[in-house]
Each structure stands twice: as structure tokens, then as C-alpha cells.
Amino acid sequence: MSKLRFHALKEVFKREPVDVEIPEQLSRLYNSNVFSIDTMQEYLTQSAFKYIVAAKEKGEKIPRDVADQIAAAMKEWALSKGATHYTHWFQPLTGTTAEKHDAFFNTVGNGKAIEQFNGSLLVQQEPDASSFPNGGIRNTFEARGYTAWDPTSSAFVIDTTLCIPSVFISYTGETLDYKTPLLRALQAVDEAATDVARYFDRNVNKVQSTLGWEQEYFLVDSALFNTRPDLQLTGRTLLGHSPAKGQQLEDHYFGSIPLRIIRFMQELEVECMKLGIPIKTRHNEVAPNQFECAPIFEEANQAVDHNSLLMDLMTRVARRHNFKVLLHEKPFAGVNGSGKHNNWSLSTDTGENLLSPGKNPKKNLQFLTFFINTIKAVHDYGDILRSAIASASNDHRLGANEAPPAIISIFIGSQLSAVLDELEKVTKGKLSPDEKTDLKLNIVGKIPEILLDNTDRNRTSPFAFTGNKFEFRAVGSTANCAEPMMVINTIVAHQLKKFKAEVDVLIEKGLKKDExxxxxxxxxxxxxxxxxxxxxxxxxxxxxxxxxxxxxxLKTTPEALKVEMLPKFMELFVENAVLSETEIEARNEIKLEKYSTLIDIEAQVLADLARNHIIPTAIRYQNKLIENVQGLKEIFNSSEYKSISKEQVDLIKMISEKISKIKVGVDQLLSEMEKSHAIEDSQKRAEAFANKVKPFFDSIREDVDDLEMLVDDEIWPLTKYRELLFTK
Structure with missing residues (x-):
């Protein structure tokens, strides 16, 4: 193993930056491989184009004969892009994307063939769903699942495949993906927010949820990655002593980007442009070899698709540059982990951001309405927001020195806090003319000035207001954005409905609308x-x-997931037609099972590394020391020998103690793991893995990392942190 490590390091030192063909203007590539609105207008009849625009903007259904026209046009466009296959591209509850490719090619008899694609194939596909997580919704023999085209998200071509964004449902009709509940939540918030927005502007007919994600990630050389079984199998280093230099100097943050990395970023941006992903920002993050990219804001459903697609693209592009992308929230101990900040807002079809103040008291009151209702929604449903970002990998990050804690709170800044304090003092009931004037001029009217200087962004807050949006900072880097977006939009929709009902009651009692x-x-x-x-x-x-x-x-995933089953939260999703009780129960079961499985895999990998790599290496080095001590005994007299050999004998004892502790720790770890396996209840099993199995990870690691500093570097089997983090 140590030979593999040094061979990998030699490979890295030979690496040269990969040449990337970069156009003069990235904007010329934008959407070139997307069946975008402009492309549709070019390829579709005017009638068919109107139907698909109505589907995108109003959610209207597309008739089957029109679907045939759209399919024919989509096929011709895809063939012009070199596509030979098509697939329904969907996001099952595995946490990755999925696709089954079918060729356009079809035989027509007499030894002839054509490229064929019709409305039926566009609208629905039937993948074998038996191996996808279902949480007990169906039996294994009921293998059928259906993917259905989502016309609100644009189709695209990757390599030689036409990818059609789709939802995924079971044979019995329940959702088996991230996209379907998100679409339902977006519809719920559209209806609720539109009703409230029309208090201020009767011309508003639609409200869209917008999302701007910030994707953090690590890059390590693929050769070094391949020397670490823990990275390969779990996405994180289960062992490894911190290097003398980590991120203490903060010299990596926003620093000069190494040339190999720049080439990777450039090619990634080129591929993103082709697929309509509006990547805008790139920079070094705080930890060594950690980076970030971020796009321009988009409608939430499209943004979620784009983030899932980006994570696939990153892996593809990194391979060509001999890199491995690490998206795990905490791949390295002792340095910052990676998040995926979700910047959320609401915008109207009249072009207004509802979380941005305007130039007059009316617009500022509109801002306050949506701002305060969001705060109220998070106050009432913060625990379900925490469960939306719960995962085994994010548990390592939350509460560390670069990520917000597991306690959900909101940061709005001292200036806006003062505004809310003033509003709290407003007289209940009808307002006098003087009170109205004071309110509009001195409190509501000054909000734009306040926000102009409100640039503080509390990095320790999981949910912070940052000028014209809320930033959900607690989302993990591996997460599918759909889950937190689904929850935020559902709780805000629910709250806005309650708000409108309460306001309407007061209006009926004689109060004016503003009052x-x-x-x-x-x-x-x-x-x-x-x-x-x-x-x-x-x-x-x-x-x-x-x-x-x-x-x-709620510090652990099992704690956070337990709240999903509380009546308050189940009623929230059922009442807003986002998830049924069956779907909630199934998803909860899937998450718990995934958590237990991931901890189980990590435990097995850790045991393997300790038993088959670390302990044998330590014994080999110890034997060398013993041979040396025995040689000293033959050369020196007893008094000299005791003095000369003391440090080496102490080192032998220390190594023996560490080996013993590691062996005992691994045995206990495996014993607790077997006990946890035997628990039938999924919630209790996940709790056992969290509370009984996982604690051994840290104690075993501590002893192994101590050994790393005792054993000869030349024979240490695992590539070290200093090599993974600082080898460019």
C-alpha cells in the first residue's frame, strides 16, 4: 500500500494542465444544447408552441396530438445535435440522477430502419423500478414505476443522448423522486403568494420561487484518491492526522487559482453554458483544495435540475483533468467542510422581488408582509426545515467552525431587528392619522435606506436574510436542492394562507386593508x-x-428525522397537497435506512483499514525497532544499553498500546454494529448506529492518527493529509 502511495505521488508531480478550448464569449454557447423557448419557437408550429408555453407558465396540460408534434420537433433538433438516444432524466430518492437510454433507431421491415420518437415516448417511460428506494410503498415483485415528462424544465442533449427532465412515480401512484413534491410545493406557494401579492398589485397573476445555489467542493488528484479506500467507498477520510499547516493562515480563500484547477473550471463552465446552467462565480474556498461555483438566480425547479446536472458534469469533467470531485460535506477532519447555500426568494410575473423593498410605503409594506411571514413560517416549522437537510454526511459539518449549528434560527441584522421592534409597538386596531404618517415615513419608508447598508452576513446563522433573499446556509454539499426547497415553499405557502385568512377577517370587521x-x-x-x-x-x-x-x-439525523412523523408536520404536507401520509412515511423510512446503511459501510471500511492496513504496518515498524533494540543489547554493556535504548523501548510500548486500543475498539465497533443490525424498527436502528456505533469512529481514529505520527513515513500505507490537500 505504501508503494501505491508513493507511485501516486510521482504520477501527480508529472501532471500538466489539460488544454481547454474556450470561446471568446461564453454567452454564445449559452443554451446551445438545450431545447429552450427560442429553439422551440424555431422548431414548433405556432399552435404547439403556445401549448408548451402555457404548460411552462400556467401548468396547463398538453394534448396527446400536440405532444406528438413536440416529440417530432424535439427529435429533429436532437438529431441535429448528434443525439442517437433519448432518456427520461429523473431524480430518484437515491440522491443521484438516473437515466435509461433508448435509441431513436427502430426497424420498419424489409431490412430498413428509421429514427422514431412520438408523443407517447416523450410523455412516459417505464423503467424497472424494483431497485429504487420505495420505503415499503410496494412489494419487490411490483417492479413497475413510471417516469413522466416535466415540460416546465427544458430538455437537453449530453454527448449523444436527449435528456428529458421527468418525474418518477410508483405503479400505485405515489412519488418516488425529489421533483414531484417540489413541483407541488411550487404550485402551493404560487397560489398562496399570488393571493397575498394582490393586496398590493391586482396585476399579479403568478409568483415564482427562485433559487440561487452556491456549490462548494474539494478537488484531489485521481491518483491520490485511488490510494484511499475510505475516500473511494465513503466519500470521506475516516483516518488521517492533520498537517502542520491547514487553513490557519486563510491564504487559500479567494487566492490565486492553480492552473490545473483553472483549466478544470474553464471546461466545466463551457459545458454548463451549453446546457443553460448560468454559472457566474468561481473561487477558492477556505480549506486547501476547496472551491466554489455559483450561478445566476433561476426559477426554483429549473435551478434544482441544473444543480443536479452540475454535480454530474463536475464528475465527468474532473475525470478528463485527472481530478476527483469530493462533494461530501466533511471529507477532511480539521478543515472546513462543504455546503450548498440555498438562496431563496419569491418573484412575481410583473417583475418584482417580493423580498425586496420598493420606492414607496406600499411596496415596503409588501416587502414586510412576505419578510415577516417567512420568519413566522420558520418559527413554526423550523424542525421540519432541519430534517430537510439531515444526512449522515451533513451531521459531520453542522456545528463545526465553518457551518451553522443544528439549531434553526434566523439572522436579519440589527437594523431590521430595530424595524420589527418599532412595528411591534404599533397600536392594535385602527390607526390615527398621525400614527399612519409616522408608520409610513419613519418606519416603513426608511427600509430601503436600512437595507442599503445591511451587508453583514452572519456566517453562523443557518437561515439568514441577505438583502433581498433568505440564505439557507445549512444545506449540505451532496444534497439535492429539491428537498429544502420543497420544505421552504410549503411552510411559506401554509403561512401565507393563514395570513390572508386572518387579514380578511379583520377587513370584514371594518379595518382598512393596511391596518x-x-x-x-x-x-x-x-x-x-x-x-x-x-x-x-x-x-x-x-x-x-x-x-x-x-x-x-437536533444534532443527529435520527433525531431530526423523528420529527417528520409528528402529526403537526404530516398535516402540513397533506393539507397543502405536497405529500400524502403514505409518501411521508415511505420517505422517512428511506432516509432512516440510508443513514443506517451509510454508517454501516463506514464502520466496515474503518475496521478493514485498521485491521488490514494500519495494525500490520505498525507491527512491521515495531519489529524493526525491536530488532534494533536487540542489536544495541549485543553492542553495549547493561548500563549503557538501558540509557541508549530507553527512548526506543518507550516507543515500542507506545505502539503496542495503540495497537491494543485499536484492536479492542474495532472489536467493540463490530459488536455494536451487529447488535444494531438486529433491531427491526428503522428509527431505533438508526438511533443505535448514531449513538452506539458511530462514537467508536472518533476513538479509533485518534489512536490511528497517533500511530501515523509514530510510524516511519516511508511505510505508512495511506496517503497523508498534507499530500491530499497540498499536492497541486
Missing amino acids: AIFNVLRDYIKTSKSILFEGDGYSKEWEKEAAKRKLNN
């Missing part, structure tokens, strides 16, 4: 105060303060 809105908002400010926090989310004091405020600290 009714202020009355309800004032009550929300009072009842939601506990979720607002401006301080250090990493501090122990905040944990104590959060407990006083009755904010839960």
Missing part, C-alpha cells in the same frame, strides 16, 4: 421573536439560550 395587515404582522413579530438571533451560533451560550427559547437542537 389589518399591520395588525396581523405585529402579532407575528411578537410570537416569532424566539427564532431571531444575531449572535454567535457556534457558542455554548447560544445552545443554552436556544433551550430557554424552546428551540430544538
